[in-house]
Amino acid sequence: MKPSTVLIRDIPSRFRHQVPKYKVTRSDACINCGMCAKTCPYGVHERNEGYNKINPPIDYRCIGFECLDKEFCCINKCPKHALSLSLNPMYQTLGDFRWTPDIITGTWIMAETGYPPKRTDIEYNVGNSGGGFDKLRFKFPSRPSGLDVSEISTEIPLNRRDDGRNNIVISLPVYGGGMSFGSVSLPTMVSKAHNATIWNTFTCTGEGGYPAILREYDDHVITQIATGLFGVREETVQRVKIVEFKYAQGAKPGLGGHLLGEKVTESVARMREAVQGSSLFSPFPFHSVYSIEDHKKHIDWVKEMNPKALISVKVSTPNDVDMVAVGSYYAGAHIIHIDGGYGGTGAAPDIAKKNIAMPIEYAIPKVHKFLKDEGVRDAITLIASGGIRTAHDVAKAICLGTDGVVIGTAELVALECVRCGNCESGRGCARGIATTDSNLADLFDEDWATQRLTNLYHAWYVQLVDILQKFGMRSIRELVGRTDLLRHIDYNPETELKADG
Amino acid sequence: MPKKYHINSRPALLSTDYLHKFTIVRGENCINCGKCTKVCIYEAHKRRTDDPRKMADPDTTLCRNCFRCIQECPRGALEKSLSAEFCNIGGTYWKPDMLISLWKQAENGSVPVSGAGYRGPFTGNGFDSMWTDMSEIVRPTRDGIHGREYINTSIELGNKLNHLKFNSDGELASNVPDSVAISLPIIFDIPTEYLTPAIAKAILKAAVVIDTCVIMPVTAITPELEKYASNIIPLLSIGEIDAHEAILEKARLVAIEYSDDMIKDFASLKEKIKKFNCAVTIIRLPAVRNIESIAEKLVRNGAEVIQIIADYKGNEVDSSSGGRHLKDIIRGIHLRLVEDRIRDGVTIIASGGIAMAEHVTKAMLCGADLTAIDIPLLIVLGAKIYEALEKLIVMPEGLDKIPQPLITQRIVNLMGAWHSQILEMMGAMGIREARRLRGESGRAIFFEEIDKDTFGNLFKKPEMIKT
Numbered sequence: 001m002k003p004s005t006v007l008i009r010d011i012p013s014r015f016r017h018q019v020p021k022y023k024v025t026r027s028d029a030c031i032n033c034g035m036c037a038k039t040c041p042y043g044v045h046e047r048n049e050g051y052n053k054i055n056p057p058i059d060y061r062c063i064g065f066e067c068l069d070k071e072f073c074c075i076n077k078c079p080k081h082a083l084s085l086s087l088n089p090m091y092q093t094l095g096d097f098r099w100t101p102d103i104i105t106g107t108w109i110m111a112e113t114g115y116p117p118k119r120t121d122i123e124y125n126v127g128n129s130g131g132g133f134d135k136l137r138f139k140f141p142s143r144p145s146g147l148d149v150s151e152i153s154t155e156i157p158l159n160r161r162d163d164g165r166n167n168i169v170i171s172l173p174v175y176g177g178g179m180s181f182g183s184v185s186l187p188t189m190v191s192k193a194h195n196a197t198i199w200n201t202f203t204c205t206g207e208g209g210y211p212a213i214l215r216e217y218d219d220h221v222i223t224q225i226a227t228g229l230f231g232v233r234e235e236t237v238q239r240v241k242i243v244e245f246k247y248a249q250g251a252k253p254g255l256g257g258h259l260l261g262e263k264v265t266e267s268v269a270r271m272r273e274a275v276q277g278s279s280l281f282s283p284f285p286f287h288s289v290y291s292i293e294d295h296k297k298h299i300d301w302v303k304e305m306n307p308k309a310l311i312s313v314k315v316s317t318p319n320d321v322d323m324v325a326v327g328s329y330y331a332g333a334h335i336i337h338i339d340g341g342y343g344g345t346g347a348a349p350d351i352a353k354k355n356i357a358m359p360i361e362y363a364i365p366k367v368h369k370f371l372k373d374e375g376v377r378d379a380i381t382l383i384a385s386g387g388i389r390t391a392h393d394v395a396k397a398i399c400l401g402t403d404g405v406v407i408g409t410a411e412l413v414a415l416e417c418v419r420c421g422n423c424e425s426g427r428g429c430a431r432g433i434a435t436t437d438s439n440l441a442d443l444f445d446e447d448w449a450t451q452r453l454t455n456l457y458h459a460w461y462v463q464l465v466d467i468l469q470k471f472g473m474r475s476i477r478e479l480v481g482r483t484d485l486l487r488h489i490d491y492n493p494e495t496e497l498k499a500d501g
Numbered sequence: 502m503p504k505k506y507h508i509n510s511r512p513a514l515l516s517t518d519y520l521h522k523f524t525i526v527r528g529e530n531c532i533n534c535g536k537c538t539k540v541c542i543y544e545a546h547k548r549r550t551d552d553p554r555k556m557a558d559p560d561t562t563l564c565r566n567c568f569r570c571i572q573e574c575p576r577g578a579l580e581k582s583l584s585a586e587f588c589n590i591g592g593t594y595w596k597p598d599m600l601i602s603l604w605k606q607a608e609n610g611s612v613p614v615s616g617a618g619y620r621g622p623f624t625g626n627g628f629d630s631m632w633t634d635m636s637e638i639v640r641p642t643r644d645g646i647h648g649r650e651y652i653n654t655s656i657e658l659g660n661k662l663n664h665l666k667f668n669s670d671g672e673l674a675s676n677v678p679d680s681v682a683i684s685l686p687i688i689f690d691i692p693t694e695y696l697t698p699a700i701a702k703a704i705l706k707a708a709v710v711i712d713t714c715v716i717m718p719v720t721a722i723t724p725e726l727e728k729y730a731s732n733i734i735p736l737l738s739i740g741e742i743d744a745h746e747a748i749l750e751k752a753r754l755v756a757i758e759y760s761d762d763m764i765k766d767f768a769s770l771k772e773k774i775k776k777f778n779c780a781v782t783i784i785r786l787p788a789v790r791n792i793e794s795i796a797e798k799l800v801r802n803g804a805e806v807i808q809i810i811a812d813y814k815g816n817e818v819d820s821s822s823g824g825r826h827l828k829d830i831i832r833g834i835h836l837r838l839v840e841d842r843i844r845d846g847v848t849i850i851a852s853g854g855i856a857m858a859e860h861v862t863k864a865m866l867c868g869a870d871l872t873a874i875d876i877p878l879l880i881v882l883g884a885k886i887y888e889a890l891e892k893l894i895v896m897p898e899g900l901d902k903i904p905q906p907l908i909t910q911r912i913v914n915l916m917g918a919w920h921s922q923i924l925e926m927m928g929a930m931g932i933r934e935a936r937r938l939r940g941e942s943g944r945a946i947f948f949e950e951i952d953k954d955t956f957g958n959l960f961k962k963p964e965m966i967k968t
Contacts (some may be wrong), residue, residue, distance in 0.1 A: 013572075015572035016572060016574075016575065016577075017574070019572070056528070056530055076819075089580075089582035089583070090571065090580060090582060092582065092583055094568070095584055096620035096621070097621055097622045097623075098619065099619070109523065111742055129621075130622045130623050130949075131622070131952075132598075132623050134623065164865060247637060249536070251618055253635040254635035254925075254929025254930070254931075255928070260614070284929075315637050316635065318634050318635045318636065318637050319634045319943075319946060320637070324637045342618055344617060345618060346616050347615070348614065348616075349612045349922065349925055350602070350613040350615055351612070351613070351925055351926065351928075352925055352929070353615075353618060354859070355623060355859050355926065356632065356633050356634075356635050356926065357633075357635050357929075359623065361956075365959060366955065384967075409617065409618060416570050420566040420568070420617075422566075422615070422616060423616025423617060424614055424615060424616040429616075430541075430567035431567060431568075433615065434671055483959045483960070488959075490956070491957060491960040491961050492960055
């Protein structure tokens with residue numbers, strides 16, 4: 001599959017208005033002369049045909065302070081100086097330290113256009129968390145490599161054991177994380193699977209069963225066996241190419257899944273073979289696993305059931321995550337998927353999200369090094385997740401030592417999630433993404449959602465290729481473990497680097 | 502197996518509002534089309550009841566920040582911002598979101614649960630610079646709070662023997678010191694100025710329900726409260742001891758403010774108290790810079806329980822800016838006493854800046870046996886705290902009109918929520934006894950250590966790494 005063959009097209013927001021970064025204020029001094037409407041090329045100011053009065057400014061179209069230097073800037077052109085520009089207080093209510101308003105806006109633009117934003121006033125690669133990825137920067141060589149973009153590959157293989165099972169190669173070092181039916185809507189699930197098929201990568205069912213509608217995407221769906229065993233059937237295990245054991249989830253390590261009763265609708269209950277309206281808590285851990293030998297027994301059981309499938313083991317990031325990874329290798333896993341403590345979720349106790357287990361930025365180098373020292377790094381695929389928000393995060397994670405990443409929230413943001421954090425209760429997501437409410441789940445259709453995801457993946461692909469080209473690398477696989485290409489702004493401030501010449 | 506400890510929560514709403522995060526303003530260009538009423542699933546937008554042709558002001562207390570009304574209003578007439586009070590209240594330690602969370606826990610007693618990943622900064626000061634470990638595949642606790650295995654949160658106050666001695670007949674030869682067991686590693690230490698008789702009674706009743714104790718000035722213990730004597734920790738000065746014989750006779754624990762004389766002669770003070778009863782004495786020690794050496798001397802002189810009192814943000818009390826946070830103070834004292842092999846001789850209570858359930862577990866992992874809480878109990882009542890420009894606590898009006906049982910239930914709810922959250926953390930760590938949390942720093946992940954171990958090693962130039 002060639003990423004250049006993927007069809008990209010503009011697919012606008014579902015909503016009439018975007019969340020504005022700036023606020024254009026028109027004072028009483030305005031004489032409705034219409035100069036602003038004439039001069040602004042972005043359509044901030046409009047006057048309806050036949051009306052004397054000009055409409056209130058459409059803030060979200062404004063490009064902000066950089067416009068002040070432009071000849072056409074409304075602020076300067078207004079004959080009565082009636083216009084002023086400021087940051088919109090609304091922007092502060094969007095997002096948070098990790099997903100800043102700029103990252104959310106940038107992701108929306110990527111989902112809309114298929115390319116990284118052209119706007120220079122938003123920082124869409126780095127967040128504001130003050131640690132981890134947000135303190136890492138690339139050390140790009142000053143001279144361009146001159147490498148032809150068409151020679152650059154972002155493919156990674158998932159089976160490195162050479163054991164006669166599926167030799168799966170995915171076209172991007174990214175696949176979609178497990179979100180169960182119940183936690184997200186059916187259109188969300190289907191569009192994720194459809195996009196995974198378009199991009200020759202994978203998506204995961206989560207632990208809520210395997211809706212029949214996903215059947216046509218079987219070759220790009222990972223089915224999850226989690227501790228609650230909701231919806232796990234021999235038939236679903238047999239029809240996929242990758243089976244994932246979920247031991248733990250980064251957002252709630254050491255706790256089982258949470259699906260609050262209000263979201264257990266009739267169809268969810270049927271899929272999970274549970275009672276409608278009753279909260280579903282998965283246990284922790286597997287009640288059939290009391291030792292690493294039992295863990296192997298689990299893997300053997302699936303391998304027996306599906307002789308071609310790859311086995312992925314998803315764990316969170318305790319202090320001994322490196323030992324768990326090696327143990328899983330010896331138990332026969334093809335993929336070890338580590339999910340960091342700041343990972344996403346449809347519902348988790350706040351205390352767990354904030355405090356339990358380490359952030360993924362520490363776990364990746366730890367596991368990578370341990371697998372290397374053990375001499376098995378080249379025989380297993382390491383996948384990381386839990387706070388991968390941007391293409392730059394992907395590349396940084398790979399530099400730290402992972403082969404690829406799993407994303408979750410970024411896909412939902414492409415579908416216009418605002419990260420309001422109300423996925424867990426009541427009717428679920430007001431924006432129709434993480435809900436099974438019959439009215440809300442119809443807020444968008446699969447075609448719209450699939451194209452948004454396809455566009456996002458394309459924008460990330462463009463960014464990854466750009467990074468590889470700057471480093472003069474032909475394959476994303478060359479980037480694995482290259483911490484020498486990163487700097488940390490605490491440990492190597494820029495001034496020091498410059499002094500190095 | 503002990504009877505399963507459980508805190509019964511039930512809804513306990515006050516009639517007043519507390520704090521809201523968002524403000525939505527309806528602009529003059531609203532055309533009263535009602536689109537917002539259709540798109541808001543939280544019912545923040547409604548038509549006016551007196552004139553249904555017009556829209557009512559948005560009820561922003563219901564806003565959950567979904568942006569739908571903002572984005573779907575045909576005229577773009579709605580504007581949302583952080584509410585002015587949300588921006589002013591609290592500060593860098595008592596974060597406004599934390600205050601809202603405490604308030605909700607008091608209302609319903611349930612563990613705060615939300616969707617989407619963690620939203621806060623990567624790391625922070627004090628307790629925010631540590632994470633707790635978990636057991637991945639194999640561990641002794643299963644199912645966390647939903648399971649059948651019992652996770653015990655009880656702890657004991659008093660000194661413990663390193664080992665027991667038996668005589669040749671197999672009889673116990675050691676003199677086992679007095680100790681007091683409570684079911685939750687939290688005692689109440691509400692600032693005296695807020696302890697009105699009504700509040701004192703309500704808090705005491707809550708303490709009885711959840712099986713803990715309340716530190717209370719001896720002069721505030723009215724005859725009416727004496728029936729709660731076993732849950733009261735009378736706080737008195739050395740000079741007051743003889744005057745309050747009746748109260749001391751019933752007390753299981755006694756609290757005394759630290760003075761320098763105690764270092765030399767704690768033994769005689771203890772004797773004086775034991776004369777009335779076998780009560781265990783808590784020495785209340787402000788978190789000064791050299792607290793380790795004071796604590797060590799106190800323990801060598803027979804101190805049974807030491808309460809470390811940091812300021813309301815968990816900082817050292819005698820450093821104007823900076824200074825250590827409670828997390829580091831506790832670690833310092835704990836490790837000093839462990840090195841001196843006298844750690845088991847004393848119980849350490851951490852207090853000052855204990856604001857959330859996670860702080861209890863984290864303080865214990867750092868080396869405390871239990872914690873004492875103050876401001877969260879006031880927030881339950883509706884108190885508002887401001888850090889800038891200086892500490893300010895504003896109690897709500899009409900506090901005396903709140904029915905006592907409601908106050909009691911709200912405190913019970915808060916502790917119920919904290920208990921469940923402590924269980925979540927302990928369950929994840931695979932620790933079934935709260936007593937075993939003490940000093941288990943191997944089950945904690947400290948930012949300063951892991952960041953240096955990981956990024957420090959990866960990114961420092963070779964000559965910069967000291968070997």
